[in-house]
Amino acid sequence: MEQMASDGVEIDVKPMMMEPTAVAVICAVIAVLATIAFFLFRALRDKANTFLIVGLSDSGKTHIFGKIANKNLEPVTYTSFQENVLDVEIKGKHMKVVDFPGAERLRKQLVEKWLKKERASLRGIAFVVDSSSFSKRARDVAEFLYDVALESGKKIPILIACNKQDHGLAKSSQVIRTSLEKEIGMINKTRAAALTTTDGSSFRHTLTDTGANFSWEDLPKPVEFVECCAVDGASVGLEGIRSWIKI
Structure with missing residues (x-):
């Protein structure tokens, strides 16, 4: 040239x-x-071969777990204080579904065991919400979900299962999604403010750096919402959860 x-x-x-x-x-x-x-x-x-089911007490976690294990299981209502484990084969691979107790006093154990020590084994987390009492417990649900999302890292997908859709007072998944987004934004703002008044020994990360303007799209992990009900004959069943777990 x-x-x-x-x-x-x-x-x-x-x-x-x-x-x-x-x-x-x-x-x-x-x-x-x-x-x-x-x-x-x-x-x-x-x-990563474990699907973890968590949520507040009385959210219906254990009933959902039981119906996943046995479609013909009759409804049983009780508070569980120990893990329930289901071993299943999915596409030729050994998988586990773990129902972790919702008791508040076991939160530390949940974080230390599953969200830290065994985090690498998690394929997904199903967070169960009682849609019928959500209006009264929205803040509690948001606080628990915030910690689960924060401690589980950036890549583990989360499914928000809006349970008990057969109740007349049940909130839709869209209402719950919008409400939790606002609640988590407020928690973000509160915790970010707390960080500026504490020394390094009590430092704690926030879920995102967007403060009160939190949006689900801010998270680096996929978050899905489904409506569900473990009661036989309900218009909405557990298909969304089964499809997500792929069983």
């Missing part, structure tokens, strides 16, 4: 060409790195 200099002298400029050997080496390195990344992703994905 010829280029005219400012003094009228023609200069022969040759385009930079990479040696074929160098190109081959670079392509080989990229292929190896891509292969390693693929197998690492598969290994981590295979390790």
Whole structure:
């Protein structure tokens, strides 16, 4: 390629060409790195074999868990203080569904065991909400959900299961979604303000840096909402949860 200099002298400029050997080496390195990344992703994905069901007491978690395990199970209402574990085969892979007790005194155990120590084993978290009493317990639900979303890291998907849709006072998933968004925004704002008045020893991260203007889209993890009911004959069943877990 010829280029005219400012003094009228023609200069022969040759385009930079990479040696074929160098190109081959670079392509080989990229292929190896891509292969390693693929197998690492598969290994981590295979390790993540647990679906965790959480929620406040009386939200209907254990009833949902029981119906997932046995569609013909009769409704039983009681407060559970220990984990229920279901082993299932999904597409030839061994998976677990764990129903964790909703008692407030067990929250620390939930965080330490499942949201920290065993976090890598989690494939998804189903957070069950009692739609019939949501208006009275919206703040409590939001506080618990906030901690679950915060402590579970950036990549574990969360399903908000709006349960007990057979009740006349049940709020729709859209109402619950909007209300929780506002509540979590207020919690964000409150905790962010608290951070500015404490020293490093009591430092705690907030869910996002958007304060009261929190939006579900701010989260780096997918969050879905479904309406459900574990009572036989209800217009809405557990199809949304089953589809999410893929059983």
